[in-house]
Amino acid sequence: MKQWMRPGRLVLVVAGLAAAGVAVKMIWFSPLPPPQVTSAAVERGDLEVSVLATGTINAFKLVSVGARASGEVKRLAVALGDRVKEGQLIAEIDALTQRNELRDAEASLRSARALLTARRATLEQADLAAKRQRELASGDAGARADLETAEAALNTARADAESQQAIVAQARIKVDTARLNLGYAKVLAPMDGTVVAIVTEQGQTVNATQSAPTIIKLARLDTMTIKARISEADVPRVKIGMPVHFALLGEPDRRIRATLRAVEPGDTGLADAANVSGLSTSTVSGAANAIYYNGIFDVPNPDGTLRINMTAQTSIVLTQAKGVLSIPVAALGPREGKTDRYRVRVVGEDGQLEDREVRIGLNNRVRAQVLDGLEEGEKVVTSEAKPSAGASVADAMGFGDELRPSPLEN
Incomplete structure (x- = not known):
């Protein structure tokens, strides 16, 4: 018992308890940090x-610049990325068929005009004959039947001339249409822009019967x-x-x-895509x-x-x-x-x-x-x-x- 009460050991015990108390205070009772x-x-x-x-x-x-003529694309005049002006040539399509159609239409027009000239000559002759019969009839020198025959011939000649004149007009329209179709063989730029896509290549055949096939896209x-x-x-x-x-x-x-x-x-x-109700x-x-x-x-x-x-x-x-x-x-x-x-x-x-x-x-x-x-x-x-x-x-x-x-x- 005396050994435990030695002053040195007592000091150590007190110091240890004090250190523990300080540690506990620092751990559980110190103020919160910022x-x-x-x-x-x-x-x-x-x-x-x-x-x-x-x-x-x-x-x-x-x-979308399309072709309104059918045939082979003989020449593609632009490349991807080219800048083009309105009216510039884009492509040419083989136009042999369109040229032949134009020649045929022009020949039909010439034939119709020639026939119209003949009809007008007949009309002029019938008009002269009718005038003579009227003069004779006014002097009681001609028969009534002859005058009626001359008047009928004049009316017939006039109707034939008018009919042939209409045929000439139809032939002229066919020529214009054929010439327009021939122009479609050359595809032209509808506006200034840049070629952003080439859809149809040179040498490819296009068919414009149902819808115009796209040649290029211009933007x-x-x-x-x-x-x-x-x-x-x-x-x-x-x-x-x-x-x-x-x-x-x-x-x-x-x-x-x-x-x-x-x-x-x-x-x-x-x-x-929409349903039936729109x-x-x-x-x-x-x-x-x-x-x-x-x-x-x-x-x-x-x-x-x-x-x-x-x-x-x-x-x-x-x-x-x-x-x-x-x-x-x-x-x-x-x-x-x-x-x-x-x-x-x-x-x-x-x-x-x-x-x-x-x-x-x-x-x-x-x-x-x-x-x-x-x-x-x-x-x-x-x-x-x-x-x-x-x-x-x-x-x-x-x-x-x-x-x-x-x-x-x-």
Whole structure:
């Protein structure tokens, strides 16, 4: 018993108990460390609320240039990518059949004209004979029967001449038609444009009996038309004349600006196969399929950067504010009733957090406009983590797992 009461050992026991007490206090009773937060600065810039839509770039005008004559394509005068002028030769089709038809029509016209000349000569002769019989009849020198015969012959000659004149007119029409068909053997450009597709190659035979076969596709590429698919939920907010900007998949940082020209009254499904009632398949299926409407706008394309069927990531600007203060939406705390005021947490110069009330304007769900309550450059909290003091100190000391009480023990 005296051995345990030696002063040296007593001092050791007291020192150990004191050290344990300090460790327990540090682990379970030390103040919480400052919260770990993520912050963002209040910035000044432009803010907009927009409707997002995916668009497809098309040529301002696209024409399928076809052949109205049947036969072999003897010559294709253009190549893919060529720029052509209105009236320029596109292709020539073997025109032997059309030439022969023109020759035959011209021969028929000459024959009809010759016969008309003979009919007119007969008419003139009958007219002279009738005049003589009238003179004789007026002097009682001729028989009545002879006068009647002469008048009948005159009427017959006049009818034959008129009939032959109509035949000449028909022959002339056939010549014009044959000459027109011969002209169809030369396919000409209907407008200025660029050859964007060659459908029929040189040497290929085309048949224009039922429909005009396409030789090439010609497009105006100096101006492009974009059709952006707008969801039915956003269409009521979109108005003609609103600003639009879009970016290409290959140039996501470049904004190309335009103005909304039109919104198609029917949904995009109207172009699809319709049922007997005339409604589109998307309309009939109802809510099962999403409904979209095309918003249309044009943009100049002088350098040819925009190409047919490119994808345009489009934003239709509903409203915008320039040079305003804004913060991330993630920084907004509770809203004050139905007002435009929110609570935010601001990081002070000393690192301490401060609750503050701010007034918010435009909100595009990414950033919100600050009308008052914050200054440019201040930092607001966007996310916050609060680790427990016991866990951090115990882990730092290396024996937190042994000293931390189990949840089942509480």
